[in-house]
Amino acid sequence: AVTRTFSIIKPDATRRNITGAVTKMLEEAGLRVVASKRIHMSREQAEGFYAVHKERPFFGELVDFMISGPVVVQVLEGEEAMQRNRDIMGATNPKDAAAGTIRGELAESIEANTVHGSDSDENAAIEIAYFFKPEEIVG
Numbered sequence: 823a824v825t826r827t828f829s830i831i832k833p834d835a836t837r838r839n840i841t842g843a844v845t846k847m848l849e850e851a852g853l854r855v856v857a858s859k860r861i862h863m864s865r866e867q868a869e870g871f872y873a874v875h876k877e878r879p880f881f882g883e884l885v886d887f888m889i890s891g892p893v894v895v896q897v898l899e900g901e902e903a904m905q906r907n908r909d910i911m912g913a914t915n916p917k918d919a920a921a922g923t924i925r926g927e928l929a930e931s932i933e934a935n936t937v938h939g940s941d942s943d944e945n946a947a948i949e950i951a952y953f954f955k956p957e958e959i960v961g
């Protein structure tokens with residue numbers, strides 16, 4: 823089925839001016855960008871987005887990193903979009919990410935790992951609604 827998922831191109835990618843390269847890999851994987859905006863998250867916005875991780879030891883650094891520069895938030899659409907996006911992203915840690923994946927090719931570290939992608943269809947819906955109004959998504 824054609825579904826939607828949520829993606830963030832992280833500050834390490836905006837800093838290196840590779841948002842186009844990342845988007846090209848998403849598109850070549852069969853995903854369509856149906857909403858996109860460049861934003862600089864507030865601390866409150868980043869803490870709310872990553873609330874599920876707030877007890878993790880890396881939470882503070884994760885939030886600091888995600889507000890260290892602009893990001894590009896996107897809604898991606900395609901056949902089984904959530905899984906398709908996870909496949910093209912590669913493993914969270916670039917040391918474990920396969921060649922040809924976004925993180926395998928472009929990520930700098932487990933923190934500066936270039937992209938975030940939703941890990942379930944349920945979370946995709948929550949994450950899309952966190953950043954986008956329905957009318958901002960144009961399929």
Ligand code: CMP
Nearest residue numbers: 875880884914932933934935937938939
């Ligand atoms: P993301 O998909 O954005 O969700 C949580 C993020 O925490 C994850 O990608 C990583 O970039 C980041 N992170 C930083 N340190 C760690 C760690 N030790 N283990 C897992 N995730 C980490």
